[in-house]
Amino acid sequence: MIAGSIALPGIKIGEGxxxxxxxxxxxxxxxxxxxxxTSFGIGDITLDLTELDRAELRSYSSTPINIPLSGGIGELRIIVPADIPTTADTAVAxxxxxxxxxxxxxxxxxxxxYENELVANGAEPILHLDLSVGVGEISIKEK
Structure with missing residues (x-):
């Protein structure tokens, strides 16, 4: 897989x-x-954020990085790094x-x-996810 591109056709995060x-x-x-x-009509999307460069992430510590992702029907699976303060607003109709x-x-x-343990213990968030699905599921896991 090439960094910054998608493994399967049809969606490319980062091009809005x-x-x-x-x-x-x-x-x-x-x-x-x-x-x-990005947004999608129908599908299952997995976004694994565990390979993000930690030094780059920490350089954003004054303002959380907002990552919006939405879908009509389907599943959003998000894997967040356990060592980076992360929050999320999620909505499923x-x-x-x-x-x-x-x-x-x-x-x-x-x-x-959602907030991970680091944020719950007082750390300022570095990542903020804005996730929504009309019909389906959103799952957030830490790794």
Whole structure:
């Protein structure tokens, strides 16, 4: 896989574009490809942030890096680095949200906020995820 590109066709995070139908896994190594965000109509998307350059991430410590990702129908699987302070706002109209703290689901759920242990213990967030799905699931895991 080439850094900054997607493993499967149909969606390219970092170009702020829309993809109709796609299943993809993305493992970026640089922050600059993430901040424009992306959206998809139908699909399963995995975003693994564990390969991001730690020195680059820490250089953003005064302002969190906002990463928007949204979909119509499908699953968003996000893997965040356990050693980087991370928060997320998640919204699923019909479906569920799961993270290291548990799972919530239903119809018409409002925004659910996630924060990893570093943020819960007082660290300022470096990564902030803005995630939404109309129908489906959002899962956030730490690695």
């Amino acid at each position: 574009n829309f993809s109709g139908i796609s299943d993809a896994k993305y493992v970026p190594t640089s922050v600059e490809t993430l901040t424009e965000g 019909v479906g569920s949200v799961s993270d290291t703290h548990g799972s919530q689901g239903g119809i018409g759920r409002s925004t659910i906020t």
